[in-house]
Amino acid sequence: MADITADIAPGPTAGSSDPAAGRLTTADGQPLARALARAQARSRRRALLLVAPLLLFVLITFVVPIGQMLYRSVHNDAFARNMPNLAIWFADHPAGTEPDEAAFAALAADLQKARADKTAGEVGTRINYEISGTRSLFTSSARNADDLQPPYRESVLALDEDWGDPRLWQVMRGASTAYTASFYLAALDLTRDETGAIARVEENRRVYVRLFVKTLALSALITGICLMLGFPVAHLLAVLPLARSNLLMILVLLPFWTSLLVRTTSWMVLLQEQGVINNMLVAGGVIDDGSRIRMMYNQAGTIIAMVHILLPFMILPLYSVMRPINPSYVRAARSLGATSWTAFRRVYLPQTLPGIGAGSLLVFILAVGYYITPALVGGASGQLISNLIAYHMQDSLNWSMAAALAAILLAIVLMLYWLYDRLIGIDNMKLG
Amino acid sequence: MTAQPAAASADGAFVEFDRVQKSYDGETLVVKDLNLQIGKGEFLTMLGPSGSGKTTCLMMLAGFETATHGEIRLGGRPINSVPPHKRGIGMVFQNYALFPHMSVAENLAFPLEVRGLGKAEREAKILRALDMVQMGRFASRRPSQLSGGQQQRIALARALVFDPELVLMDEPLGALDKQLREHMQFEIKRLHDQLGITVVYVTHDQGEALTMSDRVAVFNDGRIQQLAPPAELYERPKNSFVAQFIGENNKLPGTVEEFGEDRAVVRLASGEVIDATPVNIRSKGQQTLVSIRPERVEFKPEMMPAGAHTLDAEVVEVIYMGDIFRTRLKVAGSDDFVMKCRNTLGQTRLVPGQHVRIGWHPQDARALDPL
Structure with a gap:
C-alpha cells in the first residue's frame, strides 16, 4: 500500500498531467495517447x-459477387469487343445519323472478322436481348460475309434487308460501348428511341415495372397477413406458462425443420383442384364438383404458401419483444381507468413496436426476394420478380439483365430499410 | 396502543370482503372465507409470507382476479362484476409499471386522458401530483432515466393523480434499498395523512407493516390470522403463527399444569415451571407453546415481579449490537433462547459460561397453541 501511494503522490508534477504541454503523459514522459495505442495494439x-x-469469407462470398453483379449490370462488351470498326463509326457519328456507306463498310469488315473469329453468335445474342430474332441475322450474315463487295450498303442489304432497320442501328449504337445503361432502362420498361431519347416501350412489352409493383404489393400483403396471424400467436406464446409455451413454440418452429420443398409440395397436395381441401368442400356439400376453387398455380397459391413459410420470421421477433413485457403494465393501465382496448392500443401495442418493425421488415425483405415458392405454386399470375431474374439467369442467359433487375431490387430494399430507419429507427428493432 | 380507527364502526365499512373465497385450480383454496372491513381513511396492511393469499386479495379488490365465492363491496356497492377500469381505484405496483414509452408527464396524463379531462385541467392536476411527491422537475423525463426511488414516487403520483378514494399498493417498496425504503415509508404515510385516502398495502416486511399501518391483517394459509393495530399485534399475538411472524420471539414448549382465567402455569420438558398468560389454550394438560419477546426477559431479580417462577440459564454468546446486547442463552435444554439487554451505563455485562436466573412478567409470556 505504501509503495503505491508513494508512486501516485508526485503524480501532478512528474506524471499524469503536464499543463505546459497541455497533454497527458505517462510517468516516463511519453504521450499518454500513444502509450495507450501501443498497449492496446497487440490485443487488437x-x-x-x-x-x-469471417471477414475473408464475407468478402469472397458476399462483397465480391455483389460487386460483380453490379458491374455486370452496366457492363457488357460482347458487341464492342467483337465489332471494333462499327464501334468506332458510332463513336464518330452522333446519335440519329443515317448509317452511310462508311458505316456499312465497317459492318462488313466486322462481320468478316466475326466469321473469322467465330464470334457472330456472341454478338447476335447481345443484340437479340433487345430485338428478338436478330441472332440469326448476325450468324447468317457472317456466314456470307466474305461475299460482301463495295458498295457495301447495297451489298449488305442484298444479304438481308433487315440491316436497313433504323431500330437495329439504334440498338447496335447502344451496344457499341462496353458500359451501358440500356439494361437498367430495359428493366424499367424504358428504351431509347431513334433519336436516342429515353422513351417507354410499347404497351404490350411493359412487364418489369408491373412485376416490380406486383412483387412489392404481394410482399406487403403477405407481411400484413403474417402480422395479423402472428401477433395473437406471439402474444399467446408470451403469456402462457413457460412449459406450455415451449411446446407451442416447437409447433411454430416445426416448419423451419422441414425442407422448403416438402412444405411447398404439401401445399400443392392440399390446395390443388383435386386436392384435399377441395375434396373436403365437395364432400361436405359446400361447393359442387363443377366449381372447385382454384387456390393453386395463381396468386392465391403464392400468398398462402409464402405466409406459411414466413410466419415464423414474424412470430419470433414479436415473441422476443412480448415475453419481457410485464403484465402489470396492462393492469396498471386498466387500474388507471383504461378499457381493455385502450390499454392494448396505448400501452401494450407501443411496447411491441420494435418487434412489429423487425418482423415486418424481415418478412417483407424475404418475401420480395422469394423464388422457390412462387416458382412451384405461383403458376402464371403468381410469379414474382425473382422468378424473372432466374429466367434471365437460366433461360435467356441475359445475365446483365438479371443483374440490373437484381440491382434495382436491392436498391428498393435498401430504400425501404432507410425509410424504416427514418420512421422507426434501426436501434428500435429487436430480432430476438 | 393506537385507538381503534373508524374501521369497525357500525355505519358501514368503505371496503368490505364478505365471505370471500378464491381458488385458481378448483381443488385448493388460496383465500379461505375472508371477512374484512376497511374503514374510510384507514391504512390497512395485508402482511404475510408469500403464498399466503394477501396479493390475491388485493388483486380481487383491484378487479384483476374474480372471487370464486363471496362478495366484495366498495362504498357499500358490490363490485364483483365491475371491470377494473370502472372501479376508480389507484394502484401502485411492485415493479412500478410506469409506461416506458411515455414521459413522466404522459404517464400521469394517462388516467386523466382516459377520463376525458381537458388539457388545462390535466396539466394542473399533473403539476399538483408531481409536487406532492417532490418530482416537479422531472415531468419530461422518461422512466428509464429515473432512479428506483424516483420511479416509485412517479408511480405513487400516477396512482393519486385522478383523486381516487382508495389506493392499493402491492409491495411498492420491495425493490428499494433499506434507507430509501424507510424514507418512502415516511412519504407514503405523510401522503395518506394529508390526502385522507384509504390505503390497502400489501407487504411481507413486518417492519414496514408495523410502522405505517392503522391496522395490520396477518395472512397465512389463506386466512387472516389476526387483525389488529400494530402494537397489539406485537404485544398480544393471538396465535403462534403471529407471534413467530411478527418480531423476534422465544418459544418454550410445555404442558399446561394450572389453568386459570388470566394466569397459567406451564411445565417445560426439562421439568421446570414457568408463569404465562393463557391466550388460546383451553384446559389443563394441554400442549402449549409459550412465547416471550427477547426484550421482556429479565435476569436481575429486582426487575422481576415477586413470586414469579424463574429459570436457570447459561450464557452461550453475547453479541454487541450497539444499542443492545443480544445474549443467547441455554434454557430448558435448548440453546436458542434470546435475551436483549439495553446498553445502559450500569448494565451488567454477562460473559459466556455464566449462569443466571431469568424471569418475566406473566403477562409477557403468552401460552399459545402448539405449532
Whole structure:
C-alpha cells in the first residue's frame, strides 16, 4: 500500500498531467495517447486475427459477387469487343445519323472478322436481348460475309434487308460501348428511341415495372397477413406458462425443420383442384364438383404458401419483444381507468413496436426476394420478380439483365430499410 | 396502543370482503372465507409470507382476479362484476409499471386522458401530483432515466393523480434499498395523512407493516390470522403463527399444569415451571407453546415481579449490537433462547459460561397453541 501511494503522490508534477504541454503523459514522459495505442495494439491485432476468416469469407462470398453483379449490370462488351470498326463509326457519328456507306463498310469488315473469329453468335445474342430474332441475322450474315463487295450498303442489304432497320442501328449504337445503361432502362420498361431519347416501350412489352409493383404489393400483403396471424400467436406464446409455451413454440418452429420443398409440395397436395381441401368442400356439400376453387398455380397459391413459410420470421421477433413485457403494465393501465382496448392500443401495442418493425421488415425483405415458392405454386399470375431474374439467369442467359433487375431490387430494399430507419429507427428493432 | 380507527364502526365499512373465497385450480383454496372491513381513511396492511393469499386479495379488490365465492363491496356497492377500469381505484405496483414509452408527464396524463379531462385541467392536476411527491422537475423525463426511488414516487403520483378514494399498493417498496425504503415509508404515510385516502398495502416486511399501518391483517394459509393495530399485534399475538411472524420471539414448549382465567402455569420438558398468560389454550394438560419477546426477559431479580417462577440459564454468546446486547442463552435444554439487554451505563455485562436466573412478567409470556 505504501509503495503505491508513494508512486501516485508526485503524480501532478512528474506524471499524469503536464499543463505546459497541455497533454497527458505517462510517468516516463511519453504521450499518454500513444502509450495507450501501443498497449492496446497487440490485443487488437489478435482480435483482428480471430475475425479474419469471417471477414475473408464475407468478402469472397458476399462483397465480391455483389460487386460483380453490379458491374455486370452496366457492363457488357460482347458487341464492342467483337465489332471494333462499327464501334468506332458510332463513336464518330452522333446519335440519329443515317448509317452511310462508311458505316456499312465497317459492318462488313466486322462481320468478316466475326466469321473469322467465330464470334457472330456472341454478338447476335447481345443484340437479340433487345430485338428478338436478330441472332440469326448476325450468324447468317457472317456466314456470307466474305461475299460482301463495295458498295457495301447495297451489298449488305442484298444479304438481308433487315440491316436497313433504323431500330437495329439504334440498338447496335447502344451496344457499341462496353458500359451501358440500356439494361437498367430495359428493366424499367424504358428504351431509347431513334433519336436516342429515353422513351417507354410499347404497351404490350411493359412487364418489369408491373412485376416490380406486383412483387412489392404481394410482399406487403403477405407481411400484413403474417402480422395479423402472428401477433395473437406471439402474444399467446408470451403469456402462457413457460412449459406450455415451449411446446407451442416447437409447433411454430416445426416448419423451419422441414425442407422448403416438402412444405411447398404439401401445399400443392392440399390446395390443388383435386386436392384435399377441395375434396373436403365437395364432400361436405359446400361447393359442387363443377366449381372447385382454384387456390393453386395463381396468386392465391403464392400468398398462402409464402405466409406459411414466413410466419415464423414474424412470430419470433414479436415473441422476443412480448415475453419481457410485464403484465402489470396492462393492469396498471386498466387500474388507471383504461378499457381493455385502450390499454392494448396505448400501452401494450407501443411496447411491441420494435418487434412489429423487425418482423415486418424481415418478412417483407424475404418475401420480395422469394423464388422457390412462387416458382412451384405461383403458376402464371403468381410469379414474382425473382422468378424473372432466374429466367434471365437460366433461360435467356441475359445475365446483365438479371443483374440490373437484381440491382434495382436491392436498391428498393435498401430504400425501404432507410425509410424504416427514418420512421422507426434501426436501434428500435429487436430480432430476438 | 393506537385507538381503534373508524374501521369497525357500525355505519358501514368503505371496503368490505364478505365471505370471500378464491381458488385458481378448483381443488385448493388460496383465500379461505375472508371477512374484512376497511374503514374510510384507514391504512390497512395485508402482511404475510408469500403464498399466503394477501396479493390475491388485493388483486380481487383491484378487479384483476374474480372471487370464486363471496362478495366484495366498495362504498357499500358490490363490485364483483365491475371491470377494473370502472372501479376508480389507484394502484401502485411492485415493479412500478410506469409506461416506458411515455414521459413522466404522459404517464400521469394517462388516467386523466382516459377520463376525458381537458388539457388545462390535466396539466394542473399533473403539476399538483408531481409536487406532492417532490418530482416537479422531472415531468419530461422518461422512466428509464429515473432512479428506483424516483420511479416509485412517479408511480405513487400516477396512482393519486385522478383523486381516487382508495389506493392499493402491492409491495411498492420491495425493490428499494433499506434507507430509501424507510424514507418512502415516511412519504407514503405523510401522503395518506394529508390526502385522507384509504390505503390497502400489501407487504411481507413486518417492519414496514408495523410502522405505517392503522391496522395490520396477518395472512397465512389463506386466512387472516389476526387483525389488529400494530402494537397489539406485537404485544398480544393471538396465535403462534403471529407471534413467530411478527418480531423476534422465544418459544418454550410445555404442558399446561394450572389453568386459570388470566394466569397459567406451564411445565417445560426439562421439568421446570414457568408463569404465562393463557391466550388460546383451553384446559389443563394441554400442549402449549409459550412465547416471550427477547426484550421482556429479565435476569436481575429486582426487575422481576415477586413470586414469579424463574429459570436457570447459561450464557452461550453475547453479541454487541450497539444499542443492545443480544445474549443467547441455554434454557430448558435448548440453546436458542434470546435475551436483549439495553446498553445502559450500569448494565451488567454477562460473559459466556455464566449462569443466571431469568424471569418475566406473566403477562409477557403468552401460552399459545402448539405449532
